[in-house]
Amino acid sequence: MPILRGVSAEIQRGRITALIGLNGSGKTTLLRAILKEVPYTGRISFYCGHDHSQPTPQHIGYVPQRLLFDPNLPLTVVELMALALERRPLFLGISRRARERIADLLKPIKAEHLIDQSVGALSGGELQRVLLAMALEPDPELLLLDEPAAGIDFHSENEFYGLIDQINRTRNVTVVLVSHELSMVSRFAHHVLCLKDGRIPCQGAPQMLTPDKLAEVFGQFKGVYEHHRH
Numbered sequence: 001m002p003i004l005r006g007v008s009a010e011i012q013r014g015r016i017t018a019l020i021g022l023n024g025s026g027k028t029t030l031l032r033a034i035l036k037e038v039p040y041t042g043r044i045s046f047y048c049g050h051d052h053s054q055p056t057p058q059h060i061g062y063v064p065q066r067l068l069f070d071p072n073l074p075l076t077v078v079e080l081m082a083l084a085l086e087r088r089p090l091f092l093g094i095s096r097r098a099r100e101r102i103a104d105l106l107k108p109i110k111a112e113h114l115i116d117q118s119v120g121a122l123s124g125g126e127l128q129r130v131l132l133a134m135a136l137e138p139d140p141e142l143l144l145l146d147e148p149a150a151g152i153d154f155h156s157e158n159e160f161y162g163l164i165d166q167i168n169r170t171r172n173v174t175v176v177l178v179s180h181e182l183s184m185v186s187r188f189a190h191h192v193l194c195l196k197d198g199r200i201p202c203q204g205a206p207q208m209l210t211p212d213k214l215a216e217v218f219g220q221f222k223g224v225y226e227h228h229r230h
Contacts, residue, residue, distance in 0.1 A: 003029045004040070004198045011142075011191075016168050016175040018185040018206075021195035021217055027178040028065065030195070031144050034176070035062060046142075061135030065146040065178075067127065071120035077130055078102050078115045084134055105133040109163050125149075125156035129163075136167070143167070145177035149184070157181065161188050182209065 004026045011017050019027045032038045046059070069075075081102045082094045099115075106112040111129040114122065122130065128148055135143060145164065149157040161184045168175050179185050185192060186206045194202045194217045202213055 002198065004033070007042075007198070007200055009193050009200055009203055011174060011176055013174050014168075014172045015190040016165070016177065016188055017191045017193060018189035019176065019178045019193050019195060020180070020182065020185060022219075025195040026198045027195055028146055031062075031146055031176065031178065034142075034144060035060060059141050061137075061140035061143045061173075063128070063131045063135045063143075063145045063148050065150060067131060069119065073120060075119045076115075077106075077117050077119060077122070080119050080130070081105070081134055085137065101137075102133075105137055106130070108167070109133055125152040125160060128152065128160060132163070132167075136171075139171070140173060143173050143175045145175065147178050147180065149179070149181065157184070164188065182214075185209075 007026075007030065019030065021027055029038060033040045034044055078094060078099060079090055082090065082098050085101060086095065086098050103112055103115060106115060106129075109129045109132055111126065111133060114126055114130060117126075119127070119130075132145075132148065135145075148164070149160050152160060161181075164175060164177065165188045167173060177189075186209060189206055192203060192206055192209065193200055194213070196217050201216060202208065
């Protein structure tokens with residue numbers, strides 16, 4: 001049974017595109033299709049100046065909705081990231097070069113102090129920062145984020161979206177993120193794709209999220225409330 005049907009959309013290069021919609025509307029499936037993790041018919045094309053006929057992790061960074069692992073596993077942040085950066089097994093130790101690279105990845109997202117922390121002891125927001133740092137290696141052109149701030153308190157959530165905005169601006173990386181936080185979408189996204197029942201009934205700038213459009217996608221009694229800086 002198909003989950004997405006007749007999806008046709010453009011993701012703007014160097015901008016932040018948000019995918020919004022109810023649970024089960026196909027948002028995560030669309031990300032997985034971009035990653036070629038699920039079968040699909042049709043075509044997903046990349047126009048970034050390189051041959052992306054078969055996108056690789058070097059082109060695409062991905063932060064999943066949640067990381068499934070045993071919290072009792074004796075694994076530190078530097079060890080977790082070294083598994084992705086180095087080819088040699090952990091029992092041989094982590095090279096100085098790898099540790100310096102990991103520290104450099106953690107620094108822009110204000111998480112360098114977590115480098116020797118146990119992964120199981122991290123808060124939800126701290127773990128998402130670590131996963132974001134991992135997704136930024138090696139300098140992807142497209143960054144996919146599946147509800148990156150899920151389970152994070154409001155203050156940390158606001159700061160986390162600010163980090164995504166900063167990464168987008170300073171690295172010129174194209175960002176596609178799934179989010180249920182419409183206020184954050186209205187504040188940080190440049191483009192919005194609405195998904196409902198496996199289709200895209202509307203898309204455009206965040207300003208198009210009028211009460212009528214939101215009712216069409218989410219049902220009645222939905223609205224956007226912008227959080228202003230004080």
